[in-house]
Amino acid sequence: MSDPWHHPHKECRETLHLAKELGWPAPVKASNHGGLVLNCPESDPGCRLRFYSTPKGVESWARNARRKIKQCPHVADETPFDRVERLLGQAERLLVAAETELKRQDAANHALELLAEADGQLDQVDRELTDLEAEFEAAATAEQQLAADRDLLVEDQEDGWTPEEFVEKASFGLRTVRTELRDLPARNPRHQAGTERHDAAVARVTSLRARLECL
Structure with missing residues (x-):
């Protein structure tokens, strides 16, 4: 079975690793774009992230995604x-x-x-x-x-x-x-x-x- 936390892009992989460490559930395959969907522990739509196979501007996207993960109110209070x-x-x-x-x-x-x-x-x-x-x-x-x-x-x-x-x-x-x-x-x-x-x-x-x- 392939690793659900793996992504071919290094920046996306590190973003997924951060979510895993903060207790987010494993990502699931998206039904409409072939990428991944990552939901926070409470499945709040406002915290949902979409990982595309070849995201544009991957470094900027990953930086914003990591900020969103860290600001999610449904994870442990870790600065x-x-x-x-x-x-x-x-x-x-x-x-x-x-x-x-x-x-x-x-x-x-x-x-x-x-x-x-x-x-x-x-x-x-x-x-x-x-x-x-x-x-x-x-x-x-x-x-x-x-x-x-x-x-x-x-x-x-x-x-x-x-x-x-x-x-x-x-x-x-x-x-x-x-x-x-x-x-x-x-x-x-x-x-x-x-x-x-x-x-x-x-x-x-x-x-x-x-x-x-x-x-």
Whole structure:
């Protein structure tokens, strides 16, 4: 089954993602123009949005659509700055998950290398394995903490995600943050704080992607 929240245009896709996060029902196919119809949680005609397959002026249309979604009175009372901070928190937790998984993989790979070289070096292997046990225990502790916070991660997250999946999901959230910040007053202290957190998280994404390319 195709994803009802998918759209070929990036701007429309991000608009649909915003509606999903704010609790709007999944869009339905329109009967008269081949696109999608998105209704708010109360199916208020005044909040209805129509997604065409190839909308004209898509960036301006999507910006106005996101504003309409955020102004809908039938969703949770979340300010734009609240949303920015929530998305930043999600992205930061996803990056921690990616870093933890990479550490676990590093420890496992290191163990395999040691076992391959174990012939004739059993004494050295014993010392290295003792260090590895400490690494595994540290990774297990980090994974337990991640599991305790799992309910704070993005909706529909599944166990067994790869570092690449964690990083890409975090990157998607950060693109949404950047779009949100463009529409918010730059002089507000929360804007500056959100921008700094966004830039720091983007730097971590870049670092993690470079590391993943070397694997």
